[in-house]
Amino acid sequence: MTKNRVHNFSAGPGALPIPVLVRAKQELIELPHKGMSVLEISHRSDTFNEIIQTTKNNLRSLLDIPDNYHILFLSGGASLQFSMVPMNFLRNSGEIAYYMVGGTWGEKAIEQAVREGDARRLWDGTSERFSRMPSFNEIKPISSGAYVHITSNETIQGIQLQWEPTFGVPLICDMSSDFLSRSVSVTNYCLMYAGVQKNVGPAGVTVVIIREDMLERIPDGLHSMLDYRVHVSKDSGYNTPPVFSIYMANLVTQWLLEDVGGLAKMDSINQEKANLLYSTIDESSGFYIGHSHKESRSIMNVTWRIEDQTLEKKFVKEAYDGGLHNLKGHRSVGGLRASIYNAVTLESVQALQDFMIDFQYRWG
Numbered sequence: 001m002t003k004n005r006v007h008n009f010s011a012g013p014g015a016l017p018i019p020v021l022v023r024a025k026q027e028l029i030e031l032p033h034k035g036m037s038v039l040e041i042s043h044r045s046d047t048f049n050e051i052i053q054t055t056k057n058n059l060r061s062l063l064d065i066p067d068n069y070h071i072l073f074l075s076g077g078a079s080l081q082f083s084m085v086p087m088n089f090l091r092n093s094g095e096i097a098y099y100m101v102g103g104t105w106g107e108k109a110i111e112q113a114v115r116e117g118d119a120r121r122l123w124d125g126t127s128e129r130f131s132r133m134p135s136f137n138e139i140k141p142i143s144s145g146a147y148v149h150i151t152s153n154e155t156i157q158g159i160q161l162q163w164e165p166t167f168g169v170p171l172i173c174d175m176s177s178d179f180l181s182r183s184v185s186v187t188n189y190c191l192m193y194a195g196v197q198k199n200v201g202p203a204g205v206t207v208v209i210i211r212e213d214m215l216e217r218i219p220d221g222l223h224s225m226l227d228y229r230v231h232v233s234k235d236s237g238y239n240t241p242p243v244f245s246i247y248m249a250n251l252v253t254q255w256l257l258e259d260v261g262g263l264a265k266m267d268s269i270n271q272e273k274a275n276l277l278y279s280t281i282d283e284s285s286g287f288y289i290g291h292s293h294k295e296s297r298s299i300m301n302v303t304w305r306i307e308d309q310t311l312e313k314k315f316v317k318e319a320y321d322g323g324l325h326n327l328k329g330h331r332s333v334g335g336l337r338a339s340i341y342n343a344v345t346l347e348s349v350q351a352l353q354d355f356m357i358d359f360q361y362r363w364g
């Protein structure tokens, strides 16, 4: 059934685990004992309620999420969170929000925040072409403010924060492209969000994990769909939620728990995959040049160039013809990018490594 599948290094929507796709296929016509598919049942039915509650329980187990955090499934992508966060926590607060701008997504987040109030850059990697994340010592201590916003993994540049930040003010994190790739200390954050289309399911839903006490800071008068309190009070059912994406997130989180064995195991597999590609870059005697500084290398998105940039088009074409798809870098950075999310297997990454070595042998 899977023999014609290619190695998929897409940055998102990304590859999904085969056992999950197989099960979704089986259940697409009829959920066990329900007589209809998940696409056809009411989001207010007991059946769907069970799917939502199981997905939340799976997330609580995987990330060790305490009871004083709510888990929401919202529409509008991670991009809507760029607006909802400052609307809920910066508007009318009279305080400053600090943004760590490590790459394109951090930039997009602050672009929306300045519309709501005083949003400032805590750190900015623009002058270094977003080639690294800051070290802990470079961040100036913050003891007051509305919140600090960070992006843990910059998908386009392929850089990732390798230390867990803590601040004296509420910390908010866009984890879209490394959510569930490794363990994190949830209690360091007052809010984290992630579009699911990298590691957790098909596009359509954004997971938001928010600490209970943050709800008290929200100003009155927000539109209902943009007010976290409304979504908490309706348990993500204020409007019709993206049922299929939530159902798939349920299967993926179950796969992570039962087939993979949790996030520590997932992390070590992800490290192993990333090491294969980074070691190939490092051992290429300058034929391949990594975009990221070593200490900021992402284990999810590996970005690099070929020293002779005219070869990059050939690399992408030959790789594609050999069944290795979606390796072209983002248009804003150029070069090459392999997104090796949770569901991209070690075998796929080994196939890419073999191709890189062979390509260098032939063209280097």
Ligand SMILES: Cc1ncc(COP(=O)(O)O)c(C=O)c1O
Pocket (backbone or CB within 6 Å): 012, 076, 077, 078, 079, 080, 105, 151, 153, 154, 155, 156, 174, 175, 176, 177, 195
């Ligand atoms: C880190 C990060 N944040 C935000 C987004 C935007 O997500 P969405 O397209 O779901 O709005 C992306 C999308 O790739 C991303 O990688």
